[in-house]
Amino acid sequence: MLTLPWILVCNCNVCFFSPVSHSLQYVYSGTSEIPNLPEFVVIGLVDGEPFVHYDSNSHKMTPRQEWMARSEGPDYWNKERILHDAEQFPQHLPLKHTHQSLRFDTQKRSSLHDRLVQSMGVHTFQRMYSCDWDDETGATGAHEQFGYDGSDFLALDLKTMTYVAPVMQAIPTKQKWDRDNTRKDRYKRYFTQECIDWLKKYVSYGKSTLERTVRPEVSLLQKDPSSPVICHATGFFPKGIVVTWRKDGVDMHSDVEVGETLPNGDGTFQITSKLMVKPEDWKRNSYSCVVQHSQKDLPVLLEEKNIRTNQGLPWGIIIGCVAAALALVAVVVGVVLWRRSRTGNRKADRHRQQWRPTEPQVTCFKACNCTQSLYWGL
Known part of the structure; x- marks a missing residue:
């Protein structure tokens, strides 16, 4: 499955993370036959924080951080919208599903919907790419990876500008892209220059937020x-x-x-x-x-x-709460009977019509009832 580039290794009890100071990452997700879910979604992240979002339902690229919203104007957002409207994976892994085995038709340029729906069922396709920049040493790096239905499909080797195909179905696409020198030059220029320039710009926009420290x-x-x-x-x-x-x-x-x-x-x-x-x-x-x-x-x-x-409440607390509730109900009933005894029959009748005892409010304090919600993103 797709893994995030900043997690390098988890060895026993220690997770070691990349020393790179800043990263710019984009995650593209395509889906088929999932009601009410956009077929195409793009999430942009700076240092792991979402800062832009696009989906094929709204056809808009929108900011997810205040610092991004105030730093770019309408021209930027319009260009991003046009870019992603045209993208929709036209050149990335046109998917077809034939006789329960994947085949990749790299010639056909159709919509993501046409390519995925032919697979007859719910499927997902992801592309993730990123660039990294260390603002102290100036070192840079990049990463690109493709996945299908949660499994690795293709990964870019930036040193050789060739792709690694972990599954047989990816070999035709790997061979096609490895032979395309124009594509290789364009991607190398993007990962080594353009992406780094954009990253530096975004970091300058959100410096006060991205370089803050919050203790765990x-x-x-x-x-x-x-x-x-x-x-x-x-x-x-x-x-x-x-x-x-x-x-x-x-x-x-x-x-x-x-x-x-x-x-x-x-x-x-x-x-x-x-x-x-x-x-x-x-x-x-x-x-x-x-x-x-x-x-x-x-x-x-x-x-x-x-x-x-997050064990259940101790019996002592439960019994105490029940006893308190019963005692409070008894008090309310006693008050009602006492008021009736102080009035005549007519007043008592009128009293019964106009007055209703309120339901007692009982609060039981839970002892150490802890539930934790762990969130997984894309």
């Missing part, structure tokens, strides 16, 4: 007493982060599972690391989760008092 909030989570403990860091920016589990002060290299860094809805990120040891083990020894972000360490000692859980 770190929590230890556990579903039930026998479940693995999860170290969850969220709300941090920039994206680069290292999560480490330590036993008696020594980094662990086994019994740990690190998840991908995922975006939150507010421009920050989150990551989880799962400790796969039995509770009796971490209760006997000293375990801690250490989150390293922006050259600062945030250690959290693994102790029961530091763990948030």
Whole structure:
């Protein structure tokens, strides 16, 4: 499946991220036979943050960041709209599905809908490309990758300007593009010059936002007493982060599972690391989760008092809430009877017509009821 370029390797308990300071990335997604979903969507990201969006329903490229909205005028947005209206994958992997095997007709230029609908079913096609720039060393890099139905299809080797085909169905397209010197020259110029220039411009637009530092909030989570403990860091920016589990002060290299860094809805990120040891083990020894972000360490000692859980409410709390509710209802009933005893029959009748006891409001405070929502983008 398509992977994000800034995640290089997840080795045991540590995720190492590219040292590149800034990145410009575009993700193209094409779909077929999915009701109410645009057939073609483009998301542009700077340093992992969406800053522009286009889809084939609106036929508009729109800003996703305030700094982008105030930095470019109507001419820019109109040019982007024309570009993506014309794009729609006319030159990228025209897809046809014949006898349950993929065939790629690289000659036919038709709409994405025509090419995908012929496959008889729901399908997805993605193109992701990016360029990177280190504002300290000046080093640059680039990446381009194609996917079909969640699997890798083609990837560009920038050094040789040739494509790697991980599946047999991609070989005809690889051979065609590898022979096209005009296309290769155009793409090389874009990735080594034009993309970097655009990246520098966008970084200058959003400098105050893109170069901010937001420290993560770190929590230890556990579903039930026998479940693995999860170290969850969220709300941090920039994206680069290292999560480490330590036993008696020594980094662990086994019994740990690190998840991908995922975006939150507010421009920050989150990551989880799962400790796969039995509770009796971490209760006997000293375990801690250490989150390293922006050259600062945030250690959290693994102790029961530091763990948030989403177990059911303890019976004591449930019984207490029920008892409080019953007591409150009894009080309300007592008040009603007392008022009736203080009035005559006529007044009591009028009172019954005009007055209705309000339903008692009972609040039960949940004890450590923690639910976490992990978000996966495109």
